[in-house]
Structure formats: structure tokens, C-alpha cells
Amino acid sequence: MxxxxxxxxxxxxxxxxxxxxxxxxxxxxxxxxxxxxxxxxxxxxxxSWCFWAPDQHPLAALVSRRWSRWRGSRWNRDVIERSAPGLSYQYxxxxxxxxxxxxxxxxxxxxxxxxxxxxxxxxxxxxxxxxxxxxxxxxxxxxxxxxxxxxxxLSESVLHQCFAGRVVSLAPESPGRFEPDAVELMTDMRRDEHGLQFSYVLPFARDRALVEVTRFCPAPVGARQLGAELDQLLARRGWKVGAVEREESAVLPMGLPxxxxxxxxxxxxxxxxxxxxxxxxxxxxxxxxxxxxxxxxxxxAGFGPLAQPPDSTRQRFMDGLFLQVLRDQPERAPELFGRMFERVPGPVFVRFMSDRAGWSDSLRIISSLPWRPFLQTLGRRGRPGPARLA
Ligand SMILES: Cc1cc2nc3c(=O)[nH]c(=O)nc-3n(C[C@H](O)[C@H](O)[C@H](O)COP(=O)(O)OP(=O)(O)OC[C@H]3O[C@@H](n4cnc5c(N)ncnc54)[C@H](O)[C@@H]3O)c2cc1C
CATH class of the missing domain: 3.50.50.60 (FAD/NAD(P)-binding domain)
Incomplete structure (x- = not known):
């Protein structure tokens, strides 16, 4: 042996x-x-891994594309553009x-x-x-x-983030072109019986981009449905595909216990x-x-390994409550994200997304959002049903 x-x-x-x-x-x-x-x-x-960072960081040599501006949908569906001095969205x-x-x-x-x-x-x-x-x-x-x-x-998470994307090159005759100066983080926001749906676009050039359809939903949505929704998105935006370089899709847990x-x-x-x-x-x-x-x-230093550290209590509470509201009141999702894009300054948004929000940033985020849905969800905590806030 x-x-x-x-x-x-x-x-x-x-x-x-x-x-x-x-x-x-x-x-x-x-x-x-x-x-x-x-x-x-x-x-x-x-x-594709994306994140906000300054130009210099330990993995900077691996970054193949940076964008200094990003776009999101307002509540009224207009697109708004934001930036944060000294930071870019990196791929x-x-x-x-x-x-x-x-x-x-x-x-x-x-x-x-x-x-x-x-x-x-x-x-x-x-x-x-x-x-x-x-x-x-x-x-x-x-x-x-x-x-x-x-x-x-996985099935215990509050919501699932389901997405399907393709890195595409446009056909020469494509009526639509990409705008390579800004990423689309959350545009075309809409809500249906499966939950929130939005588009995510990383434009590498005028004729090449990663285009994704993403959903935040209580139950995972199948790859076939997401693929069909991606076809619709490409058609709606006039992006006639010449070649698909690769595809990516996933179901990520949001609010795993x-x-x-x-x-x-x-x-x-x-x-x-x-x-x-x-x-x-x-x-x-x-x-x-x-x-x-x-x-x-x-x-x-000779010690045993370290586990992934838990988030701060404040961040856990805020994220947990936000997810719970999205789950309880999915019809409010476009409004909540739209308000955040509209009212939160770029640097605050980036600190919030990068786990670096201080108390004043958290208050800024909270004050950008309507209170009623959050109070309603907090009021439901004692009742049966998913109510994991931290
Ligand atoms: C398509 C996609 C895009 C993403 N984009 C972003 C992004 O833009 N920005 C961001 O911050 N995060 C993003 N994420 C989220 C997150 O950063 C990634 O999922 C990341 O890969 C997570 O790392 P991980 O090591 O936990 O999981 P993985 O990278 O998936 O690694 C887990 C590994 O475990 C292995 N494994 C499975 N079963 C066994 C077994 N029985 N024994 C041994 N090994 C096993 C798998 O083969 C795999 O290699 C994305 C995730 C996906 C799926």
C-alpha cells in the first residue's frame, strides 16, 4: 500500500x-x-473579473481594460453617467x-x-x-x-444573480455600435415575474464588447431563457453580431447564510x-x-490559515436588508437602483461597492432611497418567511 x-x-x-x-x-x-x-x-x-481600483495595485499588470466612467438607469429609465476621480472600473x-x-x-x-x-x-x-x-x-x-x-x-441564498453573456464582434453592417468610453453597469432595468432584469456591457472597442443579461431573482433562471433574453437585447440595441468569441454564464448566490x-x-x-x-x-x-x-x-508567520473574514455588522445589515426588500418587493427594484444611480455621487457609490463605505457614505446611500419599503420589510421580520438581515 x-x-x-x-x-x-x-x-x-x-x-x-x-x-x-x-x-x-x-x-x-x-x-x-x-x-x-x-x-x-x-x-x-x-x-471576466471587474472591480474599481486606482491605477496602481498589485495586479495592475493584468488589467487589460480600464474605464473611467460607468452608466446606470435612472428610475425614469434615462441613462445617467458617473465617475470617481482617481478610480477606474478595471477588467x-x-x-x-x-x-x-x-x-x-x-x-x-x-x-x-x-x-x-x-x-x-x-x-x-x-x-x-x-x-x-x-x-x-x-x-x-x-x-x-x-x-x-x-x-x-446555494438554494438558501436570499436571491440569485443569474447572468448570461457573450464577447461579441459586430458585423460590419451592424446598425448599432458600442460606445467604448463607458461601461454599462445596470441599464435597461425592468422587472417581470422572475425578478429584476438589466443589461451589463463592457465595451472593449466600437465593434467588440462583453454583453450580458443579468437577473436578481428568488429562483434561478435557466441558461436557455437568459440566452433568449440576450438575443433580444442585442436585437433591441441594433448590435448585429458577426462573431461570438466566448460565452459566460453563472448563478451566483446573493446573501448566502x-x-x-x-x-x-x-x-x-x-x-x-x-x-x-x-x-x-x-x-x-x-x-x-x-x-x-x-x-x-x-x-x-507560522500560523494556520485564515478563513474569508465576515463583513462588518453594518455592511451585513445594510446588504441583508437591501436584498430582503428586493425579494419582498421586486416591483420596487428599478426604483431603488435608479434612485441610487441618480442621487449617490460616484466616489460614494464606488466606496460602497468596494467595501470601503464609512458611516457618512452609508447615510448617503440610505438617504438616497425611499424609506417605506425598508420599514415595511423591517416590520415583517417577526413574521414567517425569509427575513435574514445579517
Ligand atoms: C462568470 C463569472 C463572472 C464573474 N465576474 C465577476 C466580476 O466581474 N467581479 C467580481 O468581483 N466577481 C465576479 N465573479 C464572482 C467571483 O469573483 C468569481 O466567482 C470567483 O471565481 C470566485 O472564486 P472562487 O475561488 O470562490 O470560485 P472558483 O473560481 O469557481 O473556484 C472554485 C474551484 O473549485 C473547484 N472545485 C469544484 N469542486 C471541487 C472538488 N470536489 N474538489 C476540488 N476542487 C473543486 C472548481 O473546479 C474551481 O476551480 C464572477 C463569477 C462568475 C462565475
Whole structure:
């Protein structure tokens, strides 16, 4: 019988969170033996990561496009444009990120990526973790679990963010063109029986963009329906597609109940399954980068790994209440987002979206919104039905 290979740290899942941590460990010269276990056999460009940031930051070299302005729909459906001095909305192509991380890992002799391996069981015995994959057994002192949440947990989220997008090049005869100076964050807002729907457009050039249809909905909407809605959006805007470069789609949890961050002593959760996605927006990339930096520092200092930290009580309450209002009163969703775009200055909006809102920013956001729906939802808290506010 073969003796299981022994590691100081095992990272379960080599997606954004797993690779971000491995990359930080590689860059910092972490001396321990590490393995990342990942089911995929090859990395492809499977998603686009966007976030607001200043020009200089540790991953600035990976940013392939920046926009200094963004657009959103007012309540009356007019489009409004906003900006925040010194900050831009930045786009990282996922394959560039994966390749950068893989290169950092390849430059070490103590961190290895095990592709084509799926974790099927994790147990702990005598201070050691025993990890079972389909065809091997591994042991480790510490475990960071970045596997996605199980479907049963996903269904407990307050809302789902469902989207389908295509990176398209327009046909030469296309009547409509993209406007490459500003992204469309939330335009064409409308509400139907499935919840809120809006468009999200990252224009890379006048004839090339990522165009997405997004929904915030209580129950996931199927990819086929979203695909049909995307066709309608392209037709409505006069964007005649010449070629589709790639497609992306997802169902992201919004307001997942806070997970048990350390399911066993020495094992922590991170990434989406650890609560990394911002409940009110589904953004997670920067939150994962901050966690990866802090976790790698802690491991470097000789301690065990760090779980994805929970949000502040204020942010949890605000996001939880906002999601609950969207769920209870979906007909108000275009008004709520429209008011926010209309009344909240660009810098405040960016700080709010980037987890950096202070008290005065929070008050500014609150005062931009009608109070009645929030009071109604707060009043319903004691009654049966979903009412998770923090
Ligand atoms: C299409 C898309 C676009 C997004 N756009 C943005 C954006 O613009 N901005 C933003 O901030 N956030 C965005 N997000 C949200 C978030 O940043 C990403 O979902 C991010 O990839 C989350 O990282 P993660 O490591 O938790 O999950 P993933 O990157 O999905 O990694 C999880 C890994 O676990 C692996 N795995 C699964 N099962 C097992 C198993 N049994 N054993 C071992 N490994 C396993 C998977 O193969 C995967 O590689 C987007 C998400 C998606 C899906």
C-alpha cells in the first residue's frame, strides 16, 4: 500500500481563491509544502473579473481594460453617467490571471498543482487531515477549502444573480455600435415575474464588447431563457453580431447564510463557499485578493490559515436588508437602483461597492432611497418567511 503524500497545506479548488492564495505563497517564498487540488484539466478564459481600483495595485499588470466612467438607469429609465476621480472600473481576463498564477507556482519547488483531481472526502485524525480524491490519498496539517457551495446551500441564498453573456464582434453592417468610453453597469432595468432584469456591457472597442443579461431573482433562471433574453437585447440595441468569441454564464448566490468558517480545527473555508461574494452585488474578486494576502501572511508567520473574514455588522445589515426588500418587493427594484444611480455621487457609490463605505457614505446611500419599503420589510421580520438581515 502506498503511503499518502504529506503536505503542510492543501488547497481544495484551484479557481480564483485557491490560485490567489497559492500565488501569494509563491511570491512570498513560503517554505511549506503545498498542493492545490483542482478537477479541471486545463484553464481557459471562463469569466471576466471587474472591480474599481486606482491605477496602481498589485495586479495592475493584468488589467487589460480600464474605464473611467460607468452608466446606470435612472428610475425614469434615462441613462445617467458617473465617475470617481482617481478610480477606474478595471477588467481582468480570467485566463491572464490563471496563467500569471500558474507561472508563479511553477517558479517554486514546494507548491504543486494537481489537475484532474476532485476531492471526494475530508477527514481529520490525530491532528492530520486525510484527503481522498478519486484516485489518491493525501495528508496535510492544514486545509483551505475553496470548493463551491453545495447546491443545497446555494438554494438558501436570499436571491440569485443569474447572468448570461457573450464577447461579441459586430458585423460590419451592424446598425448599432458600442460606445467604448463607458461601461454599462445596470441599464435597461425592468422587472417581470422572475425578478429584476438589466443589461451589463463592457465595451472593449466600437465593434467588440462583453454583453450580458443579468437577473436578481428568488429562483434561478435557466441558461436557455437568459440566452433568449440576450438575443433580444442585442436585437433591441441594433448590435448585429458577426462573431461570438466566448460565452459566460453563472448563478451566483446573493446573501448566502454565513458559513461555518472553520468546519474542523485547522481547516478554513474561503472563496464563494466561504462567503467571499458581496451579498448585495455578487462581486468577489477584490475580496478574495484581500483575503489571499492576509492568509498568506499568516501562514508565512507560522500560523494556520485564515478563513474569508465576515463583513462588518453594518455592511451585513445594510446588504441583508437591501436584498430582503428586493425579494419582498421586486416591483420596487428599478426604483431603488435608479434612485441610487441618480442621487449617490460616484466616489460614494464606488466606496460602497468596494467595501470601503464609512458611516457618512452609508447615510448617503440610505438617504438616497425611499424609506417605506425598508420599514415595511423591517416590520415583517417577526413574521414567517425569509427575513435574514445579517
Ligand atoms: C462568470 C463569472 C463572472 C464573474 N465576474 C465577476 C466580476 O466581474 N467581479 C467580481 O468581483 N466577481 C465576479 N465573479 C464572482 C467571483 O469573483 C468569481 O466567482 C470567483 O471565481 C470566485 O472564486 P472562487 O475561488 O470562490 O470560485 P472558483 O473560481 O469557481 O473556484 C472554485 C474551484 O473549485 C473547484 N472545485 C469544484 N469542486 C471541487 C472538488 N470536489 N474538489 C476540488 N476542487 C473543486 C472548481 O473546479 C474551481 O476551480 C464572477 C463569477 C462568475 C462565475
Amino acid at each position: 502506498r503511503t499518502p503524500a504529506h503536505f503542510d497545506l492543501l488547497i481544495l479548488g484551484g479557481g480564483c481563491a485557491g490560485l490567489s492564495l497559492a500565488m501569494r505563497l509563491a511570491e512570498s517564498g513560503y517554505p511549506g509544502r503545498v498542493a492545490i487540488i483542482e478537477p479541471r484539466s486545463v484553464y481557459v478564459d471562463d469569466r 481582468v481576463n480570467s485566463l491572464d490571471f490563471y496563467q500569471h498564477a500558474l507561472e508563479a507556482i511553477r517558479g517554486t519547488d514546494n507548491i504543486e498543482l494537481k489537475l484532474d483531481q476532485k476531492v471526494v472526502d475530508v477527514t481529520r485524525e490525530k491532528d492530520l487531515f486525510h484527503i481522498q480524491t478519486a484516485d489518491s490519498k493525501l495528508q496535510a496539517r492544514w486545509v483551505v477549502d475553496t470548493r463551491p457551495p453545495a447546491p443545497a446551500r 454565513q458559513p461555518d468558517s472553520e468546519p474542523m480545527p485547522g481547516m478554513v473555508r474561503a472563496g464563494t463557499g466561504g462567503g467571499a461574494l458581496r451579498p448585495a452585488s455578487g462581486y468577489g474578486f477584490q475580496r478574495i485578493q484581500r483575503w489571499a494576502g492576509a492568509c498568506s501572511q499568516r501562514l508565512g
